[in-house]
Amino acid sequence: MLIVTGKGGTGKTLLAAALARQASAMGKRVIVCEVGRSTPTASSLLGLLAPGLEPANVPQVLTETLSHVVLRGEDGVREFLRKTLPFKFMADRALKLDAVRKFIDAAPAFAEMGVLFRGMQLLEEQRRDGAPVYELMVLDAPASGHTLAFAALPETILKVFTMGPIATAARAGIELIRNPRATTVVAATLLESLPVSEARELCAALRLRGLDVGAIIANQVPNDPFTAEERTALDALLPVEVLGRRGLVRIEKAADALARLRDLGAPLVSIGAHAASGPSLLAAIERDLSGVAA
Amino acid sequence: MSPSDSEAPADDARGTPLRRLVREKRVLVLCGPGGVGKTTMAAALGLAGAQLGRRVLVLTIDPARRLADALGIPLASPGPRPVPADKLQALGLAAEGGRQGSLDAWMLDPKVVFEQVIRVLGTPEQTTKILGTKLFAHLSELASGMLEYTAGEALFKFASEGRYDLIVLDTPPARNALDFLDAPARLSAFLEDSILKVFVPKEGAGFLASAGRLVGHVFSRVFGEGFIADLGVFFQAFSGLFGGMREHSDGVAKLLGSDESAFLLVTSPEEASLREATLFQADLLRRNFPFAGFILNRSLAKLASWPHPGDFTSSDAVAMSALRKLTSIANEERREAAEHALLLEELRALAGEAGFASAAPLLLDSSEPLAGLGVLARELS
Ligand SMILES: Nc1ncnc2c1ncn2[C@@H]1O[C@H](COP(=O)(O)OP(=O)(O)OP(=O)(O)O)[C@@H](O)[C@H]1O
Ligand SMILES: Nc1ncnc2c1ncn2[C@@H]1O[C@H](COP(=O)(O)OP(=O)(O)OP(=O)(O)O)[C@@H](O)[C@H]1O
Ligand SMILES: [Mg+2]
Ligand SMILES: [Mg+2]
Numbered sequence: 211m212l213i214v215t216g217k218g219g220t221g222k223t224l225l226a227a228a229l230a231r232q233a234s235a236m237g238k239r240v241i242v243c244e245v246g247r248s249t250p251t252a253s254s255l256l257g258l259l260a261p262g263l264e265p266a267n268v269p270q271v272l273t274e275t276l277s278h279v280v281l282r283g284e285d286g287v288r289e290f291l292r293k294t295l296p297f298k299f300m301a302d303r304a305l306k307l308d309a310v311r312k313f314i315d316a317a318p319a320f321a322e323m324g325v326l327f328r329g330m331q332l333l334e335e336q337r338r339d340g341a342p343v344y345e346l347m348v349l350d351a352p353a354s355g356h357t358l359a360f361a362a363l364p365e366t367i368l369k370v371f372t373m374g375p376i377a378t379a380a381r382a383g384i385e386l387i388r389n390p391r392a393t394t395v396v397a398a399t400l401l402e403s404l405p406v407s408e409a410r411e412l413c414a415a416l417r418l419r420g421l422d423v424g425a426i427i428a429n430q431v432p433n434d435p436f437t438a439e440e441r442t443a444l445d446a447l448l449p450v451e452v453l454g455r456r457g458l459v460r461i462e463k464a465a466d467a468l469a470r471l472r473d474l475g476a477p478l479v480s481i482g483a484h485a486a487s488g489p490s491l492l493a494a495i496e497r498d499l500s501g502v503a504a
Numbered sequence: 505m506s507p508s509d510s511e512a513p514a515d516d517a518r519g520t521p522l523r524r525l526v527r528e529k530r531v532l533v534l535c536g537p538g539g540v541g542k543t544t545m546a547a548a549l550g551l552a553g554a555q556l557g558r559r560v561l562v563l564t565i566d567p568a569r570r571l572a573d574a575l576g577i578p579l580a581s582p583g584p585r586p587v588p589a590d591k592l593q594a595l596g597l598a599a600e601g602g603r604q605g606s607l608d609a610w611m612l613d614p615k616v617v618f619e620q621v622i623r624v625l626g627t628p629e630q631t632t633k634i635l636g637t638k639l640f641a642h643l644s645e646l647a648s649g650m651l652e653y654t655a656g657e658a659l660f661k662f663a664s665e666g667r668y669d670l671i672v673l674d675t676p677p678a679r680n681a682l683d684f685l686d687a688p689a690r691l692s693a694f695l696e697d698s699i700l701k702v703f704v705p706k707e708g709a710g711f712l713a714s715a716g717r718l719v720g721h722v723f724s725r726v727f728g729e730g731f732i733a734d735l736g737v738f739f740q741a742f743s744g745l746f747g748g749m750r751e752h753s754d755g756v757a758k759l760l761g762s763d764e765s766a767f768l769l770v771t772s773p774e775e776a777s778l779r780e781a782t783l784f785q786a787d788l789l790r791r792n793f794p795f796a797g798f799i800l801n802r803s804l805a806k807l808a809s810w811p812h813p814g815d816f817t818s819s820d821a822v823a824m825s826a827l828r829k830l831t832s833i834a835n836e837e838r839r840e841a842a843e844h845a846l847l848l849e850e851l852r853a854l855a856g857e858a859g860f861a862s863a864a865p866l867l868l869d870s871s872e873p874l875a876g877l878g879v880l881a882r883e884l885s
Contacts, residue, residue: 218538304722319646374728440826454834
């Protein structure tokens with residue numbers, strides 16, 4: 211499982227799409243997932259990969275080696291209940307009950323465990339020959355604060371439920387996400403000073419929870435057209451308040467930011483700031499990434 | 505408060521509309537999409553209020569380390585802390601006009617607030633029981649709406665104590681404005697209603713006895729007996745507290761709906777954020793909350809009046825080549841500046857007669873965050 215995370219708007223969705231496409235082009239059977247609340251009517255992830263397709267909560271085959279699915283907490287909860295209760299119909303009926311529904315609604319921890327459970331279930335699916343249906347799951351994760359809560363969730367659950375089927379599922383979840391051979395996190399960040407501080411904190415927090423940080427992706431790295439001499443000349447010539455100053459500051463900060471990301475002990479990948487959108491932006495990002503997916 | 509204000513022109517002698525809000529309101533609520541600068545604006549407006557001589561509390565929702573550092577307050581504390589006077593003085597924000605203002609800030613801790621509520625509303629026996637359950641220990645991780653609910657409780661507490669003239673309330677990022685206002689109801693749905701019926705024993709019968717057999721079966725099978733017992737203790741002790749909790753939340757709703765409060769919508773110039781902000785506005789208006797105006801954050805509009813690299817020249821070939829390269833970057837910035845100025849006009853139109861739109865500039869150098877807040881405070885008021 212490959213979890214793509216980062217603050218809001220850092221490019222998680224584009225990167226998840228690009229990474230999934232690359233892995234699938236290398237012949238891996240890939241499923242790319244996003245987390246959905248109820249019935250999503252629009253998905254920017256699917257919009258990038260297969261414009262025009264409606265997102266669905268069951269896997270949709272996009273190409274021979276690439277599928278897409280929306281992981282919904284309620285589906286996971288249903289699957290969990292079906293597995294736990296003696297009869298499947300009990301799970302379906304239980305979910306229709308007001309008391310049970312309200313409980314699940316108000317305690318999002320259950321819905322989120324549901325997302326994890328649903329993901330694990332898809333990873334366990336097997337083909338006739340016993341090989342896994344999906345060799346790689348790429349998750350376009352919610353923004354970083356949420357991802358951290360998500361990573362901590364099975365443990366919290368275990369503190370409250372020390373025994374029983376929920377505890378068993380939580381333990382399996384911990385085993386999956388804490389195993390660096392099974393799960394790695396890719397953290398995306400923009401190159402401003404604060405986002406970088408936050409990315410550093412995110413990495414530390416993920417590692418504290420036993421997760422493997424496989425790569426850090428510096429997104430929208432500004433292009434620096436100036437030589438060192440040119441920079442010095444500009445600084446001598448121009449006042450602080452001048453059009454273009456913001457661009458100069460941004461270039462300067464990006465260099466500092468990259469230095470601060472380099473010492474995090476995970477491979478650092480730079481993606482340029484491209485003046486494109488939609489499929490051509492995705493293609494440009496894939497080019498920047500080339501070879502990294504491996 | 506001056507009730508005849510609605511008649512006054514937007515930009516009267518007493519300053520910008522935002523300055524008037526900061527001077528006159530009791531509660532300012534900052535809402536908007538994720539990451540647009542709600543917390544930063546809350547701190548800046550708090551500074552502006554203190555400068556106007558008011559006793560201000562800034563209640564922020566997310567533990568923003570840099571902001572805490574900038575304000576000189578701890579990241580985690582059991583209650584509001586004063587921003588040190590030397591910090592305020594450094595900004596030139598001490599005492600303007602007759603009265604000395606003050607600024608307290610608190611990064612809200614849901615657990616602290618919730619425990620206080622239980623202590624205030626419950627008997628010592630109920631309190632001990634509730635605090636002893638595992639469910640209480642992990643409620644903020646398990647139940648949704650705890651943050652929003654406790655923010656409301658904290659607002660209720662500080663507003664009724666009268667220690668502050670102005671409370672600036674930051675809100676968590678949300679898909680829509682009402683998430684924040686509705687979350688307490690979701691939480692009480694969790695604590696009340698049908699759930700309670702399942703877990704609280706009726707005379708003579710054990711818990712779960714009164715529930716349908718299926719519900720009982722599902723809960724005990726799935727959760728395990730240990731957790732069910734914990735839930736039973738929690739809900740039973742809790743059932744006596746609802747009356748008080750509801751009173752508080754009614755008080756908060758009344759305060760937030762009154763003209764002592766004002767809701768400010770923060771947005772960035774990005775399309776997605778603008779789109780969300782206009783939806784937020786519709787939500788607020790539909791529910792009759794006092795929407796006051798928009799704050800367009802990270803605006804480049806001011807840059808429009810800055811000189812262009814093309815206005816400069818040099819006899820040095822290196823400098824000339826650098827200026828040429830800078831031209832395309834500068835042109836892009838000029839385009840953005842014009843776009844942001846236009847955006848502000850559009851937001852003004854959208855805000856209507858009674859509302860306003862103000863711009864907060866993008867700070868280029870954030871190496872001194874407190875100074876940055878000072879700049880924003882001045883720009884906003
Ligand atoms: N390398 C890039 N070059 C140019 N634009 C980019 C680049 N990466 C991202 N963007 C822009 O940033 C926007 C946000 O990207 P994306 O939707 O992938 O981010 P996200 O992290 O998934 O956002 P969210 O948190 O809202 O889900 C995109 O609309 C795209 O236009
Ligand atoms: N005018 C500005 N100029 C430069 N940076 C800014 C400005 N306003 C906010 N920021 C920076 O943008 C980031 C997001 O701001 P902030 O935390 O206030 O947003 P928020 O809306 O509270 O976010 P969240 O929705 O995550 O709570 C912070 O790093 C902050 O320092
Ligand atoms: Mg996304
Ligand atoms: Mg915030």
